[in-house]
Amino acid sequence: MPACSRHRSFCRPIRLASGIALAKPRHALTLRARSARIIARVLTGGALDPALDEDRARHGRHGLVEELAIGTIRYAPRLLARTAPLLRHPFRKADQDLQALILMGLYQAFFMDTPEPVAVSEAVAAADALAKPWGKGALNAVLRAALAAEAVAPYTGYNHPDWFVDRLQAAWPETWRAVLAANDERAPLTLRVDTRRIARDDYLERLAQAGIAARAHPVADTAVVLAQGALVPGLPGFREGLVSVQDAAAQLAAPLLAPAPREAVLDACAAPGGKTGHLAQSAPEARVTAIDSDPARMARLAETLTRLGCLGRVRTLTHDLAEYPLDDCFARILLDAPCSATGVIRRHPDIKLHRRVSDLPPLRAIQARLLDRLWHNLAPGGTMVYATCSVLPEENEDQVIDFLARTPDAREDALHFPVGQARRAGWQFLPGEAGMDGFYYARLARRA
Numbered sequence: 001m002p003a004c005s006r007h008r009s010f011c012r013p014i015r016l017a018s019g020i021a022l023a024k025p026r027h028a029l030t031l032r033a034r035s036a037r038i039i040a041r042v043l044t045g046g047a048l049d050p051a052l053d054e055d056r057a058r059h060g061r062h063g064l065v066e067e068l069a070i071g072t073i074r075y076a077p078r079l080l081a082r083t084a085p086l087l088r089h090p091f092r093k094a095d096q097d098l099q100a101l102i103l104m105g106l107y108q109a110f111f112m113d114t115p116e117p118v119a120v121s122e123a124v125a126a127a128d129a130l131a132k133p134w135g136k137g138a139l140n141a142v143l144r145a146a147l148a149a150e151a152v153a154p155y156t157g158y159n160h161p162d163w164f165v166d167r168l169q170a171a172w173p174e175t176w177r178a179v180l181a182a183n184d185e186r187a188p189l190t191l192r193v194d195t196r197r198i199a200r201d202d203y204l205e206r207l208a209q210a211g212i213a214a215r216a217h218p219v220a221d222t223a224v225v226l227a228q229g230a231l232v233p234g235l236p237g238f239r240e241g242l243v244s245v246q247d248a249a250a251q252l253a254a255p256l257l258a259p260a261p262r263e264a265v266l267d268a269c270a271a272p273g274g275k276t277g278h279l280a281q282s283a284p285e286a287r288v289t290a291i292d293s294d295p296a297r298m299a300r301l302a303e304t305l306t307r308l309g310c311l312g313r314v315r316t317l318t319h320d321l322a323e324y325p326l327d328d329c330f331a332r333i334l335l336d337a338p339c340s341a342t343g344v345i346r347r348h349p350d351i352k353l354h355r356r357v358s359d360l361p362p363l364r365a366i367q368a369r370l371l372d373r374l375w376h377n378l379a380p381g382g383t384m385v386y387a388t389c390s391v392l393p394e395e396n397e398d399q400v401i402d403f404l405a406r407t408p409d410a411r412e413d414a415l416h417f418p419v420g421q422a423r424r425a426g427w428q429f430l431p432g433e434a435g436m437d438g439f440y441y442a443r444l445a446r447r448a
């Protein structure tokens with residue numbers, strides 16, 4: 001029996017114990033139709049995370065809906081390459097949910113061990129739930145043809161945009177394949193433990209008592225990695241701010257900055273506040289200012305600081321640092337710059353669809369502008385940490401080398417970690433190294 005028929009009850013009138021039937025919802029959605037809508041949002045240019053959030057808010061969280069949506073987006077370049085030659089005309093924008101059903105059917109067949117006839121019939125049945133029964137014939141035909149084509153000539157591409165593969169090959173001639181493979185993995189759930197309040201081993205013990213398997217991360221000494229995904233709000237100590245979700249590579253920023261008590265610290269480009277929270281927790285006597293230009297993301301930063309009990313200790317400002325200079329002077333500045341996010345594709349697989357090579361020059365320009373502007377806010381003798389979650393040298397070491405060349409009072413502080421690699425300037429972690437996201441750090445000191 002196709003799995004979707006298990007959800008037919010969605011379409012029936014709801015009958016109360018009294019026998020009174022409530023009106024049948026006009027477009028009751030099956031789980032697959034929900035996933036198709038999320039995927040369609042991404043195919044039409046939207047971001048995956050807000051689409052998932054909206055679905056959760058409307059219908060409640062469901063594992064299968066998310067697995068289908070996230071998995072299909074993760075493999076979208078491959079699945080689209082398989083279907084595009086079979087379509088006489090691309091689907092209209094309004095019918096990207098049908099395109100999504102095709103991709104999802106292929107995802108189920110290729111990656112979820114769903115028998116092919118089941119994958120096809122589930123996709124076709126979901127067209128009814130989307131109130132598009134007229135699309136069933138095309139769905140059926142394209143899916144069957146795509147499955148047959150794959151059987152004859154399996155896909156040999158890289159499941160990433162060509163421009164990215166080219167850049168990666170040029171930058172990392174020995175490791176580019178490993179980076180692509182790591183991007184297609186599911187990222188682990190990694191927590192940052194507030195080690196001022198609980199030792200990491202003690203928190204691991206609390207997890208074990210709750211039946212949650214986890215291990216200490218080998219590089220970031222505040223990080224624990226869960227063996228499986230979990231519902232974060234229910235994790236021991238989460239609501240009290242004992243732990244936060246943060247990849248281990250991102251947990252290295254605050255220790256690199258290491259502010260002293262009473263020092264003025266600027267977290268530039270701070271939202272949604274992962275690193276601000278870490279700074280505020282690990283250096284409670286430092287005077288932290290967190291700035292970002294995005295008001296919605298700043299609202300999330302405030303929520304995070306509230307949960308951590310740090311809101312009153314951090315000055316928060318919504319401010320465009322590229323346009324409006326600041327007057328203040330800081331002993332430490334963290335510049336977690338806007339970037340291509342090519343180091344976190346495994347967490348945000350929609351980057352594969354949305355990032356364009358043409359995004360890189362404006363990103364490089366804003367990174368350089370922020371470096372130059374914020375340097376004037378750094379006190380003589382002060383330290384700036386420049387960070388990105390990119391794997392592209394032009395946003396990382398090249399950016400820092402250019403900055404050092406045009407900034408006479410800047411010098412680089414060498415970094416060293418047990419994994420990753422020293423570059424001509426700064427340190428690069430590639431995705432998957434020690435299970436971490438791809439990240440870049442450079443520490444710059446201003447002459448006294």
Ligand SMILES: C[S@@+](CC[C@H](N)C(=O)[O-])C[C@H]1O[C@@H](n2cnc3c(N)ncnc32)[C@H](O)[C@@H]1O
Nearest residue numbers: 269270272273274275292293294320321322336
């Ligand atoms: C990599 S994210 C920061 C992540 C954050 N540090 C954290 O750990 O949660 C980059 C941030 O830069 C912000 N941004 C981009 N351009 C900016 C500008 N001109 N002024 C201030 N913030 C900016 C974006 O809104 C975005 O939140």
